Amino acid sequence: MTDIFIMKLDQIQPSQLFISSDKLNNVLRDYDRFKPELVEPLPVKKLGKRVVLTDGHTRALAVFLRGALEARVYWDEEELDEDAYKTCVTWCRKEGVTSIPDLKDKVVSAEEYDKLWAKRCEKMVRRLDAKRAKTLSVVVDTADQEYLVSK
Numbered sequence: 001m002t003d004i005f006i007m008k009l010d011q012i013q014p015s016q017l018f019i020s021s022d023k024l025n026n027v028l029r030d031y032d033r034f035k036p037e038l039v040e041p042l043p044v045k046k047l048g049k050r051v052v053l054t055d056g057h058t059r060a061l062a063v064f065l066r067g068a069l070e071a072r073v074y075w076d077e078e079e080l081d082e083d084a085y086k087t088c089v090t091w092c093r094k095e096g097v098t099s100i101p102d103l104k105d106k107v108v109s110a111e112e113y114d115k116l117w118a119k120r121c122e123k124m125v126r127r128l129d130a131k132r133a134k135t136l137s138v139v140v141d142t143a144d145q146e147y148l149v150s151k
Helices: 021-031 057-065 082-094 100-105 110-135
Strands: 004-008 042-047 050-053 070-075 138-142 145-149
Touching (some): 021 057, 021 110, 050 082, 057 100
Parallel strands (some): 042 070
Antiparallel strands (some): 042 050, 138 145
16 A cells, blocks of 8 residues: 655645646535545655656645645656656746646636647657657667667
8 A cells, every 4th residue: 555645735846737627627526525635645756856746736736725735645656757747847847837836827728728738748748759769769689688779
């Protein structure tokens, strides 16, 4: 079982720049029926010196909007694309989003969310994949040993 601990929301770096208003309204409506301590813990990961939220940005903002200053979190042990997350965190920091409370000013319609965030992330992933394809182009298997050959 993963250990759950408490963190202040203003000490967690988001990795998502926008929140869909439709999704937030649905989450807020559901939270009205539950106590804050029953909200599913949020996954965080250390990225450099920062503790970064890896998922659950809408839940995190909902917790904040309901008056909480802290949330239950756990260390996310899932493997993630560190380059992609670093890029997303850089985008957030450039826009002044350095903690969960900062997301309150980044709530947009579902259509805007798709255009401003989802499509932007898709382009970034394609660029990263293309860059990686150029760097690690061939794997040669010789006598049970693998060698990476760069272009």
